[in-house]
Amino acid sequence: MDCADPAASSQPRPSTVTAGRPRHFPSGWAWLSAGMWRNWRGIAGALVATCLGLPVAIVVAAGAALLLGAFGLFGGVFDGPERVPGPLRDLPLLGSALETFLPLSSGLVGGLVGALAGLVLGFLGTVLLFGGFWFADDPVAGLGSFLGIVAVDLLIAAVYTGYRVAFEPWLLRATGARRLSRRERELILPIVRDCAGRMGLENHPPILVDDDRAPNAIAYPRHLVISRGLLAEFGYHPEVIAGVVSHLLVHWRNGDPISAAFVRGAALPLYLVHGWAGWAGRRVNHPLVSLVTWVVFWPVLLTVNQVIMPLQAVDVRRAEYRADQGAVLAGHRDGLRRVLGRLRHSFETGRNGWAAAVGATHPPNELRLERLEEPGRRYPLPDPRAAAEPEHRDDQVAAPPVEAGR
Known part of the structure; x- marks a missing residue:
């Protein structure tokens, strides 16, 4: 997968199956082992x-x-x-x-x-x-x-x-991720390098962009993917990008994506049936098909949704708290707070019921914001930095200067 401009790019190229891993691990096996055994409850x-x-x-x-x-x-x-x-x-x-x-x-x-x-x-x-x-x-x-x-x-x-891990570049390309354009590279890569340096990281993974309009950002074992919807939602603001990147770098550094893949692999037969049942229900979108799917596969759906996922989610929620502190360490708590404040409905949709409360993959958004508060500073409600309307539209690429760590 082309992870950089053929002409020139300072992004690392994943030429081997472990390229793009954090360099503080002595070997690729040490990196994989640390990530695979992290979530013992899920395993x-x-x-x-x-x-x-x-x-x-x-x-x-x-x-x-x-x-x-x-x-x-x-x-x-x-x-x-x-x-x-x-x-x-x-x-x-x-x-x-x-x-x-x-x-x-x-x-x-x-x-x-x-x-x-x-x-x-x-x-x-x-x-x-x-x-x-x-x-x-x-x-x-x-x-x-x-x-x-x-x-x-x-x-x-x-x-x-x-x-x-080995086929990640091709899998991401199949799902629509692409390399950074020249303009995106000039804006994003200096921010990524600065965040990695402030966090004491020796390197950073390749950065890819997903042209999905929904605001999203995901850390993979060897890549970070940021959606264009997220960039456009905040007008390509460097402080917001820095807050999100700092969060993702902690996930990447700790091997959280590897942990998620290993737990899924440990229950792979159940997850395959669970995924197929969900795909069939979404593909056909008919009440009768949904009923038949549930009647046939309900033991597997119940096992995955009510047993495996809740156990896995315990460590996942803790990993989110740890990743949020990456923004604090890099001096970009304000950027991440703006993302969490405006997009809070993307992270949580209510916690009524077992699956929504115990199986939630993100902690309560308000508690995440609380942990990102700077000591001695007031954070009243409503939050003026979490306005409902975007500051810039998709075609406005120019961004204000980076706000110094406050």
Whole structure:
């Protein structure tokens, strides 16, 4: 992939599979290893879900819950009233009340208890059955076989991560990323070099631009990609660019993109099914197709959305806080605050429900802004620097001078 102008460019060219990595790592393997093992919660969740067949356990648990729940419901309705002593049923007012109340309440309680028992017994039964299959005859050999499965899963994750890293230039080109133009290079590269120098980095990755109109910026293992929508939203303001770049450089330096790829690789079969189901729903965009997709793939969707992603998101949110401090270290907290203030709806859309709250990949935006506050300086609400309207339109490339670190 052309990551620089053929004529001249000071950007590093990713000529090898590890070019574009932070130079403070002694080798490419040390770089990959540091990134792959960073998110231990996400890795543990992916291994448990994949190696223990969590979707199968969920299906069995749901079936057992329905079966025992129905048994408890009907048993409570027809057998509950018979448990009431005869003298109580013969009372004028209380007897008729009990005859009405007990069938309904007994059925409800019996159904809930049966469903809960079925859910627990079905899930644990599947896990124990799986364990008995491996450990019944020879526990040592069974443990060895299970560890072999875990090792294969980790190997798949490592191969997938290596594939993402090695073919990253071509994958980014396929998704629309391009090299910087001359004007973009003259504006952005000095800012990137300055931020890297202030943060004590020996080098920086190639910078690419995505012509998407939506404001966005992403750190990859070997590249940083900034959308033209983000540049245009803030009128190509150098302080904003510096704040965003400082944030991305921390992700790149810490290997956060490698960590995300490794967790995805550890649960690759589940993520492939999850991705295909999501693609089918978006591609057809029909209620019937969405319903059929959910009915067929709901165990996998539930496992990925409610187990793997929330566990992975714990470290991802912490990584966002760490990356925000990169802007503070580089002296560009104001630039990042302006981005977070204006584009806050792009980072969070509400936290109602398990998936939205526990599975959120970004911390609450207001708390991120709070951590970026300069000591001794007031930050009132509403924030005048987070105006709703862009300062410049897309065709206005000229930018005001860089604001000195305040």
